[in-house]
Amino acid sequence: MEARKNKFDTLIIGSGIAGLNLARKLAQAGQKVFLASKEAITEGASKYAQGGVAVVSPLNPEDKLDGHVQDTLRSGKELCNEEVVREILSQGWARVEELRKLGVPFDKDFNLEGSHGYKRIMHVGDATGRAIMKPLLDNVSRNHNVFISQGTEAMSLISDAAKTKVIGASFVDITGESFDIFANNIVLATGGFAALYEDYTCPSILTGDGIALAYDAGAKLENLEFVQFHPTVYKAKNGFNFLISEALRGAGAILRNSKEELFAHKYHPDAELATRDIVSRAIFSEMRLMEAEHVYIDSRHLGKDFLRKDFPTIYNYCLAEGYDLAQDLLPVRPAAHYSVGGIKTDLKGRTNVKSLYAVGECASTGLHGANRLASNSLLECIVMAENLANDILEQESQTMSTEQVHYCSDYLNPIPQNSEAEISKWYKDELQEIRTYMSRYVSVERREKTLYATMKFLENLSNTKERTVALLLTKSALMRKESRGGHYRVDSPKTQLGFARSTILSKENIYKKRDQESQTLEDKPSVIV
Ligand code: FAD
Ligand code: SIN
Numbered sequence: 001m002e003a004r005k006n007k008f009d010t011l012i013i014g015s016g017i018a019g020l021n022l023a024r025k026l027a028q029a030g031q032k033v034f035l036a037s038k039e040a041i042t043e044g045a046s047k048y049a050q051g052g053v054a055v056v057s058p059l060n061p062e063d064k065l066d067g068h069v070q071d072t073l074r075s076g077k078e079l080c081n082e083e084v085v086r087e088i089l090s091q092g093w094a095r096v097e098e099l100r101k102l103g104v105p106f107d108k109d110f111n112l113e114g115s116h117g118y119k120r121i122m123h124v125g126d127a128t129g130r131a132i133m134k135p136l137l138d139n140v141s142r143n144h145n146v147f148i149s150q151g152t153e154a155m156s157l158i159s160d161a162a163k164t165k166v167i168g169a170s171f172v173d174i175t176g177e178s179f180d181i182f183a184n185n186i187v188l189a190t191g192g193f194a195a196l197y198e199d200y201t202c203p204s205i206l207t208g209d210g211i212a213l214a215y216d217a218g219a220k221l222e223n224l225e226f227v228q229f230h231p232t233v234y235k236a237k238n239g240f241n242f243l244i245s246e247a248l249r250g251a252g253a254i255l256r257n258s259k260e261e262l263f264a265h266k267y268h269p270d271a272e273l274a275t276r277d278i279v280s281r282a283i284f285s286e287m288r289l290m291e292a293e294h295v296y297i298d299s300r301h302l303g304k305d306f307l308r309k310d311f312p313t314i315y316n317y318c319l320a321e322g323y324d325l326a327q328d329l330l331p332v333r334p335a336a337h338y339s340v341g342g343i344k345t346d347l348k349g350r351t352n353v354k355s356l357y358a359v360g361e362c363a364s365t366g367l368h369g370a371n372r373l374a375s376n377s378l379l380e381c382i383v384m385a386e387n388l389a390n391d392i393l394e395q396e397s398q399t400m401s402t403e404q405v406h407y408c409s410d411y412l413n414p415i416p417q418n419s420e421a422e423i424s425k426w427y428k429d430e431l432q433e434i435r436t437y438m439s440r441y442v443s444v445e446r447r448e449k450t451l452y453a454t455m456k457f458l459e460n461l462s463n464t465k466e467r468t469v470a471l472l473l474t475k476s477a478l479m480r481k482e483s484r485g486g487h488y489r490v491d492s493p494k495t496q497l498g499f500a501r502s503t504i505l506s507k508e509n510i511y512k513k514r515d516q517e518s519q520t521l522e523d524k525p526s527v528i529v
Pocket of ligand 2: 049050051052244245246247338373374375376377
């Protein structure tokens with residue numbers, strides 16, 4: 001394929017809302033962009049987003065930026081970077097308006113979600129992600145400056161021979177063929193890693209590839225231990241985990257245990273609308289007490305007309321599964337949903353590695369801290385795409401030599417080539433083992449002993465991207481000997497002041513300073529040495 005031999009201004013790995021929005025902006029400014037996706041261009045978490053985009057709007061004069069900032073900080077449990085929070089949230093309305101002009105048909109009303117002190121969720125019914133993706137995709141596919149490469153999995157970043165900066169990435173396509181792409185700017189927009197668990201709300205391809213690649217290239221990773229479990233997920237008859245949006249609880253739906261009793265208020269005064277870590281743990285606790293596989297979400301009192309009008313996707317999906325939400329209780333349980341930490345970036349999306357950027361769920365800007373506030377992710381995707389585009393467009397174009405290069409990773413190839421179809425099966429079997437261990441021991445509740453055993457188990461698996469991310473996540477969880485946000489240690493259930501700082505991992509296994517004053521946690525829990 002000719003385009004594969006060219007050099008590009010910018011290589012974007014990942015075509016969710018973050019990657020697509022960035023590609024649109026750069027291509028519009030005249031840059032030549034290579035946009036790669038692991039499977040179909042539409043497949044990522046973005047398409048499935050239901051609730052919407054949290055934003056303070058001038059249409060709601062009583063709502064103030066400071067309210068949204070305080071809600072975000074409270075949810076992040078002392079680990080948000082307040083400057084970043086203010087900066088990102090303050091740009092929200094401008095970016096939403098830009099999307100509206102592009103053709104996203106936002107509804108006029110605003111929804112409420114957990115831990116928001118105000119109804120500030122902009123949405124398009126209960127299928128907001130799909131509605132945002134559509135005009136972005138239309139725009140990008142019409143622009144000849146963007147070369148779209150679907151079914152191409154990034155396997156390694158490439159640096160110059162002296163390892164001073166990143167200059168490209170190597171990919172494998174669905175036939176098993178490998179190829180390299182070189183560009184002045186390399187952007188990771190590869191989404192999260194919830195699919196490292198057995199039950200997850202996102203597509204199965206989202207296993208944190210960009211995080212493994214960035215780590216190998218020397219990038220710092222931040223707060224990987226914080227994994228958000230969404231409290232209300234329905235397991236469909238075909239095994240698909242279908243999200244029941246928090247907006248439904250925001251509209252008044254309640255939770256009942258298997259004896260049909262209310263229970264959320266016993267765990268937190270905000271009951272069903274407490275932060276997700278609290279509601280998820282409450283559900284697991286109730287399931288354990290009742291020896292049940294699920295609890296129920298009850299929206300019967302909201303009425304058929306309201307449910308059909310405001311939650312058509314959810315209502316119709318459940319109806320096809322045999323549950324009329326206006327009459328029936330729906331069985332739900334928590335599932336892995338969102339990767340709160342990720343590749344550490346500044347407000348321009350820059351990592352500590354020259355020419356390497358990260359944006360969207362794979363990045364950690366400092367917005368989410370220990371626990372992401374509902375609907376702050378799409379907001380971060382659209383705001384940070386703008387910040388990155390501006391930074392990239394300000395860079396002077398460089399001449400780069402690709403004669404001598406260094407491949408940062410050497411992961412095993414998951415794609416079966418010709419007769420070696422066995423590779424794929426073996427790869428899947430090991431991924432299943434990773435998912436089993438992560439779900440048992442690195443889930444909503446964690447303990448040092450089993451985290452350590454998981455680490456040892458993972459160390460003996462083959463060298464895959466998935467294994468690397470699972471291992472780094474487990475190490476981060478071992479390092480944080482306290483409970484905070486999306487990280488709950490049964491053996492250390494209290495939040496401890498001394499841990500009010502970020503966990504940083506980087507390849508050099510270093511003990512580094514973050515900002516001037518606060519030191520990051522050591523990348524070596526004492527138990528490992
Ligand atoms: P994604 O949309 O996940 O896209 C990742 C891209 O990376 C894909 O194109 C994939 O192919 C590509 N990729 C990955 N690995 C590779 C590789 N090795 N090589 C090449 N390409 C690769 N957030 C909100 O704020 N509001 C909501 O209402 C909301 N609802 C949600 C509902 C569901 C069911 C889910 C799963 C998430 C929801 N979230 C919500 C979270 C939000 O949708 C995501 O955080 C956000 O869409 C992430 O966008 P992204 O562009 O970073 O990544
Ligand atoms: C939801 O609609 O409940 C998901 C919102 C989010 O993940 O931010």
